[in-house]
Amino acid sequence: MKLPNYFYTYFLANFLKFQCLSHQKLTFPYKGMAAFYYYSSTSSPPPQKRPFLDGKRKKMKIIGKDSVSPDSFLFTFSIGDYTELGLPICQHLKVFSPNPTGKVPGQWNGKPTESGSEIFRKYTPISHSVASAAQLIIKVYRKDENPSFPDGGKVSQYFETLEVGDFIDVDGPVGKMTYLGKGVFLKDGKTHTFKKLALLAGGTGITPHFQLISAILEDSRDNTEMRLIYASKTEKDIFLRKEFDELEKNSNGQFKITYTIDKATKDWPHESGYINTNMIQKYMPGPSEDTLVIMCGPNAMKLQAIVPSLKELGYDFNFVWNF
Ligand SMILES: Cc1cc2nc3c(=O)[nH]c(=O)nc-3n(C[C@H](O)[C@H](O)[C@H](O)COP(=O)(O)OP(=O)(O)OC[C@H]3O[C@@H](n4cnc5c(N)ncnc54)[C@H](O)[C@@H]3O)c2cc1C
Known part of the structure; x- marks a missing residue:
C-alpha cells in the first residue's frame, strides 16, 4: 500500500520529535531536520486522515453525471472536506433508494417485491480510496426493455433520475x-x-x-x-x-x-x-x-x-x- 507523502512527513516528524524530547544525541543531518520538524510539527499539525465512510449513514452530493454508454453513467460525488472516501479494498458502499411500485401491485418483474419504503444495493467505486471524490459507474436497467424484466431495475432507475446537485444516502464500508x-x-x-x-x-x-x-x-x-x-x-x-x-x-x-x-x-x-x-x-x-x-x-x-x-x-x- 502506498501512503500519501504527508504520512512519511508525519512519522519522520514524530520520530525526530521523540529523539529531541528523549534527549538522545542526534548527528548531522538529523539535528537540523529534528529542529525543523519539531517546530514545524508543533506549530502546524500534519493533515489528519478523516475518512468520509465511518459506518454511519451519510449524504453524498452528486457533482458530475456523464453518460458513458447508452445505458450507463459515471457519477462523481463530493466527499466534502473529508480527506478520503475511506473504503478498504474489497469493500463497498450501500446506496439507499425509495422502494418503487411495480406495474402489478405487490410485484416487481413478476416476483413478490421487497417490503418497506426503502431499499439498498451495493456499489463499488472505481475511484481510489484516498481520492478526494468518489466515482461510480451505474448501469441502468430500464423498464420495458427486456420482456423478462418489465419493471426493470429498482435502484439503477432511481440513479437515472438523479442530477448534479442532488444527494444520495450511503452507508459503509460493507463487504464480505x-x-x-x-x-x-x-x-x-x-x-x-x-x-x-x-x-x-x-x-x-x-x-x-x-x-x-x-x-x-x-x-x-x-x-x-x-x-x-x-x-x-x-x-x-x-x-x-x-x-x-x-x-x-x-x-x-x-x-x-x-x-x-x-x-x-x-x-x-x-x-x-x-x-x-x-x-x-x-x-x-x-x-x-x-x-x-x-x-x-x-x-x-x-x-x-x-x-x-x-x-x-x-x-x-x-x-x-x-x-
Ligand atoms: C459488490 C457489488 C458491487 C457492485 N458494483 C456495482 C457498480 O459499481 N455499478 C453497478 O451498476 N452495479 C453494481 N453492482 C450491482 C448493483 O448492486 C445492483 O444489483 C444493480 O444496480 C441492479 O440493481 P437494481 O435495483 O437496479 O435492479 P433490481 O431491481 O434489483 O433487479 C434485479 C436484476 O434484474 C435484472 N434486470 C432488471 N431489469 C433488467 C433489464 N431491463 N434487462 C436485463 N436485466 C434486468 C438485472 O440482472 C438486475 O440486477 C454491484 C453488486 C455487488 C454485489
Whole structure:
C-alpha cells in the first residue's frame, strides 16, 4: 500500500520529535531536520486522515453525471472536506433508494417485491480510496426493455433520475472480505494468503475486480498473480476497457485479462459466449491451495455457468468467494 507523502512527513516528524524530547544525541543531518520538524510539527499539525465512510449513514452530493454508454453513467460525488472516501479494498458502499411500485401491485418483474419504503444495493467505486471524490459507474436497467424484466431495475432507475446537485444516502464500508495486501485477505475474522487470483466477472460485477486489481498493481511489493475473465453482452457493454488494457500492458504479466461477449462479430479477437469450462481451464490458474477464485456478476451467470464449470474442474469451494 502506498501512503500519501504527508504520512512519511508525519512519522519522520514524530520520530525526530521523540529523539529531541528523549534527549538522545542526534548527528548531522538529523539535528537540523529534528529542529525543523519539531517546530514545524508543533506549530502546524500534519493533515489528519478523516475518512468520509465511518459506518454511519451519510449524504453524498452528486457533482458530475456523464453518460458513458447508452445505458450507463459515471457519477462523481463530493466527499466534502473529508480527506478520503475511506473504503478498504474489497469493500463497498450501500446506496439507499425509495422502494418503487411495480406495474402489478405487490410485484416487481413478476416476483413478490421487497417490503418497506426503502431499499439498498451495493456499489463499488472505481475511484481510489484516498481520492478526494468518489466515482461510480451505474448501469441502468430500464423498464420495458427486456420482456423478462418489465419493471426493470429498482435502484439503477432511481440513479437515472438523479442530477448534479442532488444527494444520495450511503452507508459503509460493507463487504464480505478485505484485502490487506501481498495476497492476504481478511474474511470472517481469519486471514487467508494466496499467490494467485482467478477472477470471474459479468456486467457491472466488474467494478469490485477493478478496485482489487488496481490496488494490487499499484503496490510494487505485491506480486499476487491475477487472471480475469470478463463477460459482457456486446463489445459496447465492456466497462473500463481502456483502463484494464493499460493495467495489463504495464503489469509485466502479473495481470492478464480475457474478454468474452455474448454476440461477437467476425473480427472480434477474444472469446465469445458465456464463461465456460474451456475458458476457465485455458485462462485461469488451476485448482490449488495457492489460488483464490472470486466472482461477481448476475446470479444466472454464476449459478448456471461458472459454478458447474468450477465443480467440474475440481476447485475447492472453500476458496471460491463472491464479492
Ligand atoms: C459488490 C457489488 C458491487 C457492485 N458494483 C456495482 C457498480 O459499481 N455499478 C453497478 O451498476 N452495479 C453494481 N453492482 C450491482 C448493483 O448492486 C445492483 O444489483 C444493480 O444496480 C441492479 O440493481 P437494481 O435495483 O437496479 O435492479 P433490481 O431491481 O434489483 O433487479 C434485479 C436484476 O434484474 C435484472 N434486470 C432488471 N431489469 C433488467 C433489464 N431491463 N434487462 C436485463 N436485466 C434486468 C438485472 O440482472 C438486475 O440486477 C454491484 C453488486 C455487488 C454485489
